[in-house]
Structure formats: structure tokens, C-alpha cells
Amino acid sequence: MSDAAVAGPEVDDTELELAFPPRPEYVRMARHTVAALARLHDAADEVVDDLKLAVSEACTNAVSTNARGGGDPVRVTVAVTDGSLLVDVANAGPGIDPSLLEHDPELDSEEFTFERGLSLPLIRGLVDHLEILPGEPNGSVVRMRLALAEGQPE
Amino acid sequence: MDLDVETGTVGDASLLSLRGEIDVYTAPRLRQAIIDLVEGGATRIVVDMEKVDFLDSTGLGVLVGGLKRVRVKDGSLSIVTTQDKILKIFDITGLSRVFDIHPSVDAAVAAE
Numbered sequence: 001m002s003d004a005a006v007a008g009p010e011v012d013d014t015e016l017e018l019a020f021p022p023r024p025e026y027v028r029m030a031r032h033t034v035a036a037l038a039r040l041h042d043a044a045d046e047v048v049d050d051l052k053l054a055v056s057e058a059c060t061n062a063v064s065t066n067a068r069g070g071g072d073p074v075r076v077t078v079a080v081t082d083g084s085l086l087v088d089v090a091n092a093g094p095g096i097d098p099s100l101l102e103h104d105p106e107l108d109s110e111e112f113t114f115e116r117g118l119s120l121p122l123i124r125g126l127v128d129h130l131e132i133l134p135g136e137p138n139g140s141v142v143r144m145r146l147a148l149a150e151g152q153p154e
Numbered sequence: 155m156d157l158d159v160e161t162g163t164v165g166d167a168s169l170l171s172l173r174g175e176i177d178v179y180t181a182p183r184l185r186q187a188i189i190d191l192v193e194g195g196a197t198r199i200v201v202d203m204e205k206v207d208f209l210d211s212t213g214l215g216v217l218v219g220g221l222k223r224v225r226v227k228d229g230s231l232s233i234v235t236t237q238d239k240i241l242k243i244f245d246i247t248g249l250s251r252v253f254d255i256h257p258s259v260d261a262a263v264a265a266e
Binding site (some may be wrong): 024025027028031046049052053056057060063064118119121122125126 | 175177178179208209210211212214215239243246247
């Protein structure tokens with residue numbers, strides 16, 4: 001797999017664009033829609049499960065961020081390139097601190113201070129590649145790549 | 155599919171049987187069910203997730219919150235599932251080391 005698959009979707013590869021209100025009830029619709037696209041490409045069941053959860057986590061973050069901000073819609077874009085799904089979830093708020101990518105949740109069974117900190121570590125554990133990019137004109141984009149077939153791509 | 159939450163008892167434990175999807179929209183219902191049980195005096199809670207199709211970090215947070223609530227009363231909150239996709243989520247987040255996870259309700263009730 002070349003680096004080109006990570007660099008970004010060509011416009012022609014985009015197969016799905018969603019924009020939905022930043023309300024919790026819409027997150028389910030978003031993950032099921034993206035899952036349906038993955039099934040259209042014969043994604044393995046395990047990949048569909050991982051995709052649903054990763055998309056749901058990113059959308060939940062975006063819903064929370066946008067609802068606190070101006071109520072801008074959450075935008076999801078999915079491209080299919082080189083046997084991988086490339087999913088962008090854009091939020092319009094102050095964005096996600098990229099340093100959180102390096103954050104490991106503190107697993108202290110007595111303290112449980114990490115209730116709200118499980119989302120990005122979970123996404124990182126599910127997808128083949130994760131990036132957080134600056135959004136346009138503001139906010140940030142959570143970019144996730146998953147191979148359609150089971151197993152890690154090279 | 156939405157989320158159904160059923161409350162019952164099995165042995166000396168309270169049983170929460172969940173069916174459907176646990177996400178940011180439905181997790182508050184699970185949180186309330188756990189709070190109701192604890193406020194009703196339950197200290198031993200078994201959460202049956204065998205029929206849960208989807209679980210996210212919001213749901214995990216609610217379960218962790220429930221565990222905190224019963225732990226201060228020397229109680230327990232255990233999980234029942236054999237589903238790989240659910241077990242995987244507990245594994246990735248490290249919560250499989252925090253929760254007692256059992257393959258059946260009977261096994262959860264028998265454990266102490």
C-alpha cells in the first residue's frame with residue numbers, strides 16, 4: 001500500500017457525503033450509513049463493526065463540539081481508494097487537540113478519571129491509520145483509514 | 155434498533171438485560187437504570203450485554219460510573235457477554251482488567 005492512500009482522497013473517489021445536525025440522535029444514522037457503504041464494497045463483518053464504532057466515536061466528538069459552538073452541522077465524507085475506506089469527520093468547533101492522539105488513558109481501577117477520555121484511544125485501536133487535521137475554515141478533521149479486507153495493510 | 159433496558163433479579167443480584175445499541179443517544183437510559191437500581195439499594199448488579207449490537211465509549215463511561223457507584227457500597231457490577239466485538243472494545247480500552255466479564259448470567263451470579 002502506497003503512501004498516496006494516506007495522503008488524502010481525490011475528489012473522484014468520494015462516494016458519500018453527509019451533513020447532519022449536531023444532536024445525539026443523528027450519530028446512529030451516520031454510522032449505519034457509512035457501514036452500508038462499506039458493505040456495498042464487501043467489507044468483512046469485523047471491518048464493518050470497527051468502522052461503525054470509529055465513525056460513531058468521531059461523530060459523537062463532533063456533535064458535542066458543534067453543539068457547544070454555533071450548532072453547525074457535522075460533516076462526514078467517505079472515499080474508497082486502494083482497497084481502503086478513508087473517512088473524514090469534520091467538526092466546526094475549537095477542534096481536537098492533536099496531542100490527544102498520543103494520550104493513553106490512565107487505567108486506574110480505583111480512580112476512573114478517564115470516563116471522557118476513551119474515545120480517541122478507542123478510535124486509534126480500531127483503525128489502520130488516524131490523523132487529526134486542521135479544518136476549513138475552522139475546527140478539525142478526524143481522518144481514519146480502514147482496509148476493506150480483514151487484517152492490517154502493509 | 156434502539157436500546158431496551160429490562161430490570162430483574164437473579165439469585166441475590168439485580169439483573170440489567172440490555173438489547174440494542176448503546177451510544178451517546180441511548181446511554182443516558184442505561185445510566186438512569188443503574189442509578190435507579192443503586193438508589194433502590196442494589197449493590198450487586200449483573201449487566202447482560204449478550205444482545206447488545208453496539209457499544210461505544212459513552213456506554214463504557216456509564217458502566218464505569220455504575221461500577222464506581224456500587225464500589226463505594228462494597229458492591230459489584232459485572233458484565234455478561236460472549237460477543238467478540240464487545241469483548242474487543244473492553245480489551246482496547248483496558249477495561250477488561252477493570253470489569254469482571256462472564257460468559258453467562260449464571261456464571262456471573264455464581265462468581266463472587
